[in-house]
Structure formats: structure tokens, C-alpha cells
Amino acid sequence: MTRKMKSNLEVAGIYLVVIIMFVVILYPILWTLGASFNRSTSLATASLIPEVATLAHYEWLFGQSSLYLTWYKNTLMVAAANSIVATFLIALVAYAFSRYRFVGRKNGMYMFLLLQMFPSLMAMVALYIVLNMFGLLNSLVGLTLIYIGTAIPLNAFLVKGYFDTIPRELDESAKLDGAGHFRIFFTIMLPLAKPIIAVVALFNFMGPFMDFILPRILLRSPENFTLAVGLFNLINNAYANNFTRFAAGAILIAVPIAAVFLFLQRYLISGLSSGATKG
Known part of the structure; x- marks a missing residue:
């Protein structure tokens, strides 16, 4: 294995770790954001990308709550x-x-x-x-x-x-x-x-x-x-x-x-x- 190939593998490994950490950190945030726009009130029926987005939960927090x-x-x-x-x-x-x-x-x-x-x-x-x-x-x-x-x-x-x-x-x-x-x-x-x-x-x-x-x-x-x-x-x-x-x-x-x-x-x-x- 040449020195250049070894260096490229090290860089690729670093990027792979960064991507994995990025996904691990970002996925729960995106899922929580998506759930906040779902019409349902249960996590079982909530989805990452809501079929029909709504601001009802935010309105409830600043209105009824x-x-x-x-x-x-x-x-x-x-x-x-x-x-x-x-x-x-x-x-x-x-x-x-x-x-x-x-x-x-x-x-x-x-x-x-x-x-x-x-x-x-x-x-x-x-x-x-x-x-x-x-x-x-x-x-x-x-x-x-x-x-x-x-x-x-x-x-x-x-x-x-x-x-x-x-x-x-x-x-x-x-x-x-x-x-x-x-x-x-x-x-x-x-x-x-x-x-x-x-x-x-x-x-x-x-x-x-x-x-x-x-x-x-x-x-x-x-x-x-x-x-x-x-x-x-x-x-x-x-x-x-x-x-x-x-x-x-x-x-x-x-x-x-x-x-x-x-x-x-x-x-x-x-x-x-x-x-x-x-x-």
C-alpha cells in the first residue's frame, strides 16, 4: 500500500466517522421537529415527514397552555x-x-x-x-x-x-x-x-x-x-x-x-x- 493510498484511506475513515456522528446527532432533532408538525398527539402515529403539516401544537403552547x-x-x-x-x-x-x-x-x-x-x-x-x-x-x-x-x-x-x-x-x-x-x-x-x-x-x-x-x-x-x-x-x-x-x-x-x-x-x-x- 502506497503512502498516498494510506493517507486517502485515513481521510476517508475520518469523513466516515464524521458522517456517522452527524447522522446520530441530527436524526433525533429532525424526528422531533417533524413530530412537532404532525396532527396526531401520539408518537406511534407521528412521522419524520408529516403528510399534513400543522402549527396546532405551537398554537396550543402559546394559546391554550x-x-x-x-x-x-x-x-x-x-x-x-x-x-x-x-x-x-x-x-x-x-x-x-x-x-x-x-x-x-x-x-x-x-x-x-x-x-x-x-x-x-x-x-x-x-x-x-x-x-x-x-x-x-x-x-x-x-x-x-x-x-x-x-x-x-x-x-x-x-x-x-x-x-x-x-x-x-x-x-x-x-x-x-x-x-x-x-x-x-x-x-x-x-x-x-x-x-x-x-x-x-x-x-x-x-x-x-x-x-x-x-x-x-x-x-x-x-x-x-x-x-x-x-x-x-x-x-x-x-x-x-x-x-x-x-x-x-x-x-x-x-x-x-x-x-x-x-x-x-x-x-x-x-x-x-x-x-x-x-x-
Whole structure:
């Protein structure tokens, strides 16, 4: 086998893997999209390409279903607060660990790495008791605080690695010009770290849309549900056969995530590839 033939086979194998992964990822999305336009309410009679397409399920979600818009608003509020507040706190923590030398710095970094190994669900009993003590159970505020708290150790190490790649000479030059720590952080570090900040902001925004277990445990009132819990109840309780309505509601979840992704996409590629290059 010649070298050129071997190279062509390797390229063909790579394309084959990419095509298989593309089909595996795209097929469920297309099937869900097709089901959302089917007239029937059962998945057994739904099809990938509906014979007669209809918007009845979307009209029901925004018309007869008074709670869907409430669930959508709740999720957007939690996701936006988590993305903004958590990302800002993560940047502050990462800046401190990247630029300062203090007692417990190394142990703090080890703690962040250790906490990444354990999901927040393992602390669910303690979190439940704490939220109940402060009257934040069945509250979007309590749910948001948990998201923010769990996002910090998960992403601080990643952002810290990116901050380490920014030359310290920039900090020193700014200090010579009379800049303080916060001015250096806001005018030098954050603008240069836009790629990794965009990545973290996107991940934090996506989290509340994707999470089901945590809000399922903490939220009790239907008017406080997020989309994941609300849509689950849509097919689990009174509307157990309306899987096509569930599909329509699930498709709409992608709209805000896609919008944020398109807004931040110019920063995402460099941010993902530059994240923990230095420790």
C-alpha cells in the first residue's frame, strides 16, 4: 500500500466517522421537529415527514397552555442570571488565582479540581435543608443561587488557565501608569479574555435549560417550574398522550440557546482551544 493510498484511506475513515456522528446527532432533532408538525398527539402515529403539516401544537403552547410561557420566562430569567452573575464571579475568582500569591492558593486550586468530580446532586440533602432554612425552597432565587455556586469551581480553573496566558507585563505597565487592581481587571484582563468568557457564559446559560433533576427536587409550584420540569409534567400527568406537543415545546428550547450561540460564536472557537493551556 502506497503512502498516498494510506493517507486517502485515513481521510476517508475520518469523513466516515464524521458522517456517522452527524447522522446520530441530527436524526433525533429532525424526528422531533417533524413530530412537532404532525396532527396526531401520539408518537406511534407521528412521522419524520408529516403528510399534513400543522402549527396546532405551537398554537396550543402559546394559546391554550397558560403555563408554557411562564415556564419559558422562568427558565430565561434563571439562565440569564446564572450566565451574567456566575460568569462575573468566575472571572474574579480566576483573576485572583492567576495574578495573586496568597496562603492556600495551591490548596484552593486543588479544591476546585476536586469539586469538579462531584455533581451538585450529591449535596442535594444539604442544599435542600439550607434552602428550607432561608425560605428559598420552591423559589427561582434559590435555584439560581445553587446554579451560580456550582458553576464557580467548575469553570474557575478553566478561566484561570486562560488568564495565565495573558502576559504579566501588561499588568505591570498599567500599574506604572497608576491603574489599580479593578481597573486592570476591567480594562485589560476582561477584554483580552473575551473568548473564554464567552464560552463560560454560554455554558452557564445552557445549564438551566438542560437540567431536570435539580429543579424537579427544589420546585413544587407549577408557576415556578422551568421548561424541563414543565414539559415533563406535560406528558406525565394530564396530557400523557400529547408527545407531539412535548416535541413542539422541546424544539422551542433551542431558540434562545441558538441565539446566544450565534451572538458569541466569533469568540467560541478560540476560547475552547485556549482554555487550560497553562496551569
